[in-house]
Amino acid sequence: MASALINVPERARRGEIIEIKTLVSHPMETGYRRTQLGATIPRDIIRSFVCTYNGAEIFRAELHPAIAANPFITFTTVATESGTLTFQWTGDNGFSVTQSATITVG
């Protein structure tokens, strides 16, 4: 099943600031809600998001219970060299999704 959508420009000029958009499928259950019978719905959230660019970490985020379902994270970086951007989301209940995108810098 598809679990994440990534938007990275396919090519960029060296030194150009590029915008990266990521969307991941996740309910982000806060842990504060209750069922109609009063039982707590256990927390199930993504805890962290990391982006690496040819192995070097360029962006990291901690996620918390107040963040909406299907978190949408965008950020910018400087296009330095051709290669691979890898995105990893990890969270409760062993949640882990990794996706990557390639970029050509010239």
Add this chain to the structure above:
Amino acid sequence: MPGPPALPLRRFVVTVIMAAIAASAVAAEIPRAERRSGYDLMGRETRAIQDNDTANPGMLFVLDGESLWKKKTGAVGQACADCHGDASQTMKGVAARYPAFDAREGRPIDLEQRINRCRVDRQQAPALAWESRDLLALTAYVARQSRGLPIDVTIDARTQPFLDAGRAAFHRGQGQINLSCSQCHDDLWGRKLAGSVIPQAHPTGYPIYRLEWQSLGSLQRRLRNCLIGTRAEAYEFGAPELVDLELYLMWRAQGMKLESPGVRP
């Protein structure tokens, strides 16, 4: 001859004016040129989410739907794709035509019901539950193939009675506060209900990713929401009354372009 006493006359005039207001409230249907999708009435930020396929969370469901479309299932072991092939060709325009008349039911059925009919009859798999992720995903995937196409439901002798029933329901006062759909969506669209803009209720983006729901949802879910808001008892999912209302809303939006999967606040 003595004239009528002043007070009853005043009362009479007030009654006439109020009757006139009530009559105009019932009569007002939105002229074709003034029809607007909910998209046009929402904020810039929400429109931006819908406009970008990598920002629109509805697309996560569309991608799931694409996998389900190709997945063999049921006793027959066939996938949707085994009969229908490439959805981008075969499903183009389909969502714009539903609800459509179904000979076996003898009444119109909506897209979700059509998908489940195929599952049960052709794939011999259990029907998917209303609002389940899989049914929403398949519906979103099929509806996505009609994006940009005009709504085009067929009204003929077979579907006319159901359209009429839907229209009557739309104009009927319901619930503890005796509010009709028309009073808000025909007469007061563009104004505010609490902090939210009242849209014209055109089903142009279903299934929609509603930010309030934090999820994708069907038109029936939206209709049940509205009914609960008027403090009426909501019909069960799949109830014929809801499908009639869906048919009327689609007819009312005839010619407007589908945006599925839409994003709404």
